[in-house]
Amino acid sequence: MINSELLGKRILYITPKFFGYENEIKQALINEFGASVDFYDDRPSNDIWTKVFIRLQLKSLVKRKIDSYYEAIFHYIQEKVYDYILIVSPETLSQKELKIIKSLQPQAKFILYMWDSFKNKNSLHLINMFDRVLSFDDRDVEKYNLYFCPLFYSENYKNVLSKGVMTYDLCSIATAHSDRYKIITQIKNQLEESSFKIFSFLYLPSKLMYWVRKIFLKRYQYGNISDFSFYPMTQAEVVSIMSKSKTILDINHPAQHGLTMRTFEAFGMHKKLITTNVNIKKYDFYNEANILIIDRKKIIIDSKFMNTPYVFLSKELYEKYSLNRWLKYVFDCR
Template sequence: MKICLISFDFWHYDEHIVKKLNEKGIEACHINIGAFTHKNSGERLKNTFSKVFLGKNLKYHKRQDFILESLEKIGRQDQILVINPEAIEERIHQKIREYTDRNIAYLYDSVARNPVKHLLHYFDTVFSFDDEDVKNFGFEKITNYNYLDYLPAAKQSPKLDLFYITSHDKKRLSILNTLINKLEPLNIKFEVITAGKKSWKNQLIQIFDTKNIEILKFRTKNIPHHSLPYYYKNTKVILDLMRCNQTGLSFRIFEAMALEKKIIADNPAIKNYDFYNPENILILNEDFSNIEKDFFEKPYEKLPDTVYYKYTLDNWVNTIFKLDK
């Protein structure tokens, strides 16, 4: 069987799908739009000139053509999976459709955040992690997946009580400052890493305003994807804050599952899942007044094996590509 994955794999989650398919003996390849780069500094300069003076991003258009060039090289596929198809022009989707009998989409962002309705007719099956979108558009429901190897809590020695890593976001920073104030009387060891180009402003502010400087860490470069488990192993609990207009579960929920970490989250939809256990997962109320010290002190309660497997990448690829049928 030949399967092709097409995605803009900025955070390097999607590459695990191809690896898992290869492990199953499937001829799988990945057209990673995000990996496309300029051939030389001359092309890079040309693209900069075009964006500034002509308002046209040449790199964007070359990335679109890169998809077609890659498909021409690998030929017809038994199945193609496109993740977050809104990043791809409709003319490209028309061509992708010609290369397979089963064209699949997976949306791990909400339709409210990334409109995709104009592309849905190109797909045989559309999966979504967002409950509202599943209800409103009739998509197939599937969550993100646990791609990490299982590591029980007993084999870890975390130094932090709570950890959070996030991209730069003003709303989240406001929430975090409120949360820090609530946690202070509990004497909780809390650390936040905020990564993104705009973080330099906060780094500058912290030179003059050192409030919460031991908790809030700002960096302009993203944390490499392969380094995330290192940070998560060093904490008892992982914080997870929702994006606006989104009810789907982030990858943090499943990374925490693999490492037996508790979760503090503001997404009430988590209560609807079979892995929800109030001993392991605390859903914040509006004023964060339900955070108590004993949540951090009580041990993680192990999930049943059947529930754990349901959210693994192995089960995810079997479901998406119908490998068990």
């Protein structure tokens, strides 16, 4: 039986689609908390040009599309009465659209959660329009007086037990941004020289993006086009590969201080982690037997770390970073 402060509550949920995580949050709110949820993508379309224009702050080039999209949302929600408006890491939503939503839903509690740093998202000007603002980035939390709320792992990554011998010593499944390609290539070459088995998957949304980055972002190394996939792995495929791997690789964005989703997925699956994010030392689940921090500018992988077993932690720690616990904190449920 569902026992939750969110039981029967109506929630309007807006966020950019992001590898299916938005649907996991929606389904948990419905199935685990008994809420009624209406979900809308923050972006009017996920075609490559719309995403590029929005991320490069060239929204004027798709203004008509954005306006038409949000007008349709306004038309739908004007007949609804929501208890909560949850916005997660918006890219398209502006003060103009948010003011209209607030005028249509004056009784609702407005919540903003950022799973990206404000350096990477142009959303800082929105925070005063929300009743509760949370971030995964402790620097942003301290600077802007927000609530600190790390990311989570979903049920799909919880206690996934692998049977038999591991297929891979290390797996890396990532979107190719910043210096990730360079770092992954160095790690792969270093470990393969020591006969470790590596699974590497680098995703880019389109071949156009590959060529733009290769030509114009010369400070980053982008190898051959065959080194990248232009179709993302399904979550089931990601879980399958991770379950067959001893260790998971995480390379955070250089401008990002908070811990990535991959970090918590590895934690939920009881996997060892190699990461470039030194900030992980501040977290209560940090254990040097399970987590190896590397310098992205001088990569050295300790083979001893690769060969030692995972050390299990307390049940309470694993529960603390679950999706359900994350939702309770986001909605300030007791």
